[in-house]
Amino acid sequence: LYDLGIFSRVDSAIQDPDGETSEKxxxxxxxxxxxxSLAVGVGAEFARIGGCQTCPDTAPxxxxxxxxxxxxxxxxxxxxxxxxxxxxxxxxxxxERQGLLSYAWPRxxxxxxxxxxxxxxxxxxxxxxxxxxxxxxxSAQLSQRFTxxxxxxxxxxxxxxxxxxxxxxxxPLLIPLLAQPVRLGLLSLNWVQDRRDDPIDPHKGIYNxxxxxxxxxxxxxxxxxxxxxxxxxxxxxxxxxxxLARSTEFGQIYSFHYQAPACTPVTSGNITTCLPVxxxxxxxxxxxxxxxxxxGGGGTSNRGFPDYQSGPRDPTTGFPxxxxxxxxNQTELRFPLVGNNIGGVLFHDFGNTFANVASLSFRVxxxxxxxxxxxxxxxxxSEDFNYMVHAVGFGLRYRTPIGPFRVDLGYSINPxxxxxxxxxxxxxxxxxxxxxxxxxxxxxxxxxxHFQFFFSIGxxx
Numbered sequence: 325l326y327d328l329g330i331f332s333r334v335d336s337a338i339q340d341p342d343g344e345t346s347e348k349x350x351x352x353x354x355x356x357x358x359x360x361s362l363a364v365g366v367g368a369e370f371a372r373i374g375g376c377q378t379c380p381d382t383a384p385x386x387x388x389x390x391x392x393x394x395x396x397x398x399x400x401x402x403x404x405x406x407x408x409x410x411x412x413x414x415x416x417x418x419x420e421r422q423g424l425l426s427y428a429w430p431r432x433x434x435x436x437x438x439x440x441x442x443x444x445x446x447x448x449x450x451x452x453x454x455x456x457x458x459x460x461x462x463s464a465q466l467s468q469r470f471t472x473x474x475x476x477x478x479x480x481x482x483x484x485x486x487x488x489x490x491x492x493x494x495x496p497l498l499i500p501l502l503a504q505p506v507r508l509g510l511l512s513l514n515w516v517q518d519r520r521d522d523p524i525d526p527h528k529g530i531y532n533x534x535x536x537x538x539x540x541x542x543x544x545x546x547x548x549x550x551x552x553x554x555x556x557x558x559x560x561x562x563x564x565x566x567x568l569a570r571s572t573e574f575g576q577i578y579s580f581h582y583q584a585p586a587c588t589p590v591t592s593g594n595i596t597t598c599l600p601v602x603x604x605x606x607x608x609x610x611x612x613x614x615x616x617x618x619x620g621g622g623g624t625s626n627r628g629f630p631d632y633q634s635g636p637r638d639p640t641t642g643f644p645x646x647x648x649x650x651x652x653n654q655t656e657l658r659f660p661l662v663g664n665n666i667g668g669v670l671f672h673d674f675g676n677t678f679a680n681v682a683s684l685s686f687r688v689x690x691x692x693x694x695x696x697x698x699x700x701x702x703x704x705x706s707e708d709f710n711y712m713v714h715a716v717g718f719g720l721r722y723r724t725p726i727g728p729f730r731v732d733l734g735y736s737i738n739p740x741x742x743x744x745x746x747x748x749x750x751x752x753x754x755x756x757x758x759x760x761x762x763x764x765x766x767x768x769x770x771x772x773x774h775f776q777f778f779f780s781i782g783x784x785x
Contacts, residue, residue, distance in 0.1 A: 328430060329409060330402045332357040357401060365395040367781065393417040407431065420449040437469045448488075456488040457615040477514040482544060483507070485615040506613045509543025512536060512551075520559065524727045525783060527567050531557040541581070547611055549579040557785050567658040571785040573625065575618055576681050577648040579611035617646030620677040623778035624785065625652040627673050628715025628736030630776060635677025636709050640759050642744020642770055647677040649684055651712075654784060658721070669719035671784075673734070674712045687711040690740055707742055714738060715776070727782045739772040746770070 331354045339349040368391060399411040408429050415422040422445070429440040445461040461483035468476045486505035513536045520529035537551035553575035560568045621629025635647040652675030661668045678684050691708035717734035745751075745759050747766045760767035 328407045330357060330407055331355060359401055361399045361401065363395070363397040365393075367393040367395075391418045403427075418450070420447065422447045422449070432466070439467045441465045441467075445483075458486050458488060459615065460484045473519050474515075474517045477512075477516070479512045479514065480543070481508075481510045481512065483510070485613055487614055504613070506616075507544065507546050508539050508616070509545040510537050510539045510551075511543060512538070525723065526559045526569075528559050528561050530559070531555075531785075547579070547613065547616075548581045549577055549612060549616075551616075552576045552578075565659055569656045569658060569783075569785065571652075571654045573650065573652045573675075575650045577612055577616070577618065579648075612648055614646060617648065618650045618677050619644060619646045620650050620652060620675070623730075623732060623780060625650075625654070625673075626675050626713060626715060627654075627671065627717055627732055627734035627776055627778065628713045628739060629772060633772060634675075634713065636679050637707065637740075637742050637744070639707060639743065640745055640767075642742045647679050649678040649681045651675050651678070651684060656719075656784065661720075665723045667721040667723070667728070669721060669732070670717075671719060671732070671734075672714070672716050674714045676709065676711065676713050678710055683710040685710045685712070688714060688738055690738065693741075693743060709740055709742075711738075713740065717776075721783070724781075730778070730780050730782065730784070732778045732784070734776045734778075736772065736774050736776065739774055741769060741771040743767055744770050 333353075333355040335353045337351050337353075339351055341348070393415065394417070395413070395415045397411065397413045399409055401409050403410050408427065411426050411428070413422075413424045413426075424443060424445050426441055426443045432438040432440045441464075443461075443463045443465070445459065445463075447459045447461075448456065449459075450456045461481060463479055463481040463483075465477055465479040468478070470476065484505060484507050515532075515534040517530070517532040520526035520531050533553075533555045535551070535553040539545040539547055539549050539551070541548060553573070555571065555573045557569070557571040562568055619632040619635070620626065621634035622631030626634060633644055635650075636645045637643060638645055652673070654673045655671065657670045659668055660666070688711060690711050693707045714737045715734045716737065717732060719730060719732035721728040721730055743760075745755070745763075745766050746768050747755075747763070751759075751763070751766065755762040755766075
């Protein structure tokens with residue numbers, strides 16, 4: 325009864341517990357919860373951020389940023405007197421604006437293990453410095469709980485994703501199809517197994533997730549692809565004062581049945597041009613739009629990168645392009661420092677985002693770029709990002725009722741170097757299709773910083 329969310333208190337007692345009768349009455353006393361609930365929150369992120377609003381156009385490797393955050397939620401419980409709920413959740417920061425309206429139907433078909441929900445979402449996010457993405461989405465989900473630890477989620481999602489070309493740090497003339505709005509119909513299955521002793525600050529147990537998704541023309545999708553993402557996290561106590569935590573994540577996106585159009589309309593200012601697709605990347609890479617690609621790196625995947633700055637980069641500007649495969653591993657040794665509330669962490673992260681699974685490599689050294697020099701065309705520049713970036717570091721944790729405050733300082737042992745156009749977005753537009761050949765002095769070798777720091781709430785994993 326309490327789990328229905330309708331009652332604020334549920335008490336039960338057996339009538340005449342000491343009596344000798346074989347059957348007894350159970351009495352329940354319930355207090356109905358308030359129909360409406362409000363929640364307001366404030367927060368902030370302070371780190372080397374890959375998509376901060378104030379990051380300059382000349383910072384493809386990310387820049388130090390501060391992102392304040394405000395949240396406002398309102399929920400109507402026991403809608404229609406059926407135990408259903410309607411909620412509106414909003415979130416605003418310098419990195420994103422998000423609004424989510426959801427309708428929850430617990431105990432679907434009178435089953436304690438089935439729940440149904442319908443969700444509408446609007447999101448305008450700037451998490452990745454390369455672009456700002458907009459997403460309008462509607463979804464229907466059925467969840468099925470098999471055991472206390474294991475749940476399956478069956479979901480259908482239809483969304484429109486687009487890139488705000490006014491924020492695109494890469495010329496749309498160079499990657500025409502990646503920057504176009506796309507409608508996607510996605511059927512997905514998500515499996516979650518949670519055997520942790522504490523979801524907020526775990527010390528022992530295991531946490532597994534597996535997400536499979538299929539986007540196909542049958543579902544109204546303009547792109548066909550399979551998406552696979554799996555994570556395994558384990559937590560082991562080493563005596564009474566040490567804990568070893570590890571998390572491994574692997575993902576792949578595979579496109580199929582892709583037909584490249586003869587040309588793609590691209591708008592730059594007030595001029596619309598139908599650009600042949602041969603001017604951009606190969607069709608296999610164009611099949612996955614920018615907002616649907618994997619963008620890794622940062623506090624929750626590899627602390628050798630600023631947020632979302634791992635993987636392949638645009639040969640002209642040096643900004644991240646995302647990838648169709650990823651592999652990350654994080655290992656932490658956690659221990660107390662002062663009392664029970666202040667703890668420390670030693671960590672080692674490795675991994676990267678890759679153009680595809682065939683490019684995945686465990687090499688630790690980046691190959692020297694070929695054909696990349698001031699004055700050369702971007703098409704002749706071949707850079708290597710298919711290797712494992714390793715990082716080590718130290719962190720502090722301060723325990724609070726809402727989760728530990730986290731500060732991490734990471735040192736990247738082998739950060740990537742790359743050639744990029746060092747100038748404003750207007751300079752890039754003025755330079756045309758071959759900016760490095762047009763303005764060779766602005767195409768210089770750059771690299772991701774060895775030192776990264778992160779501040780947030782909650783454990784890394």
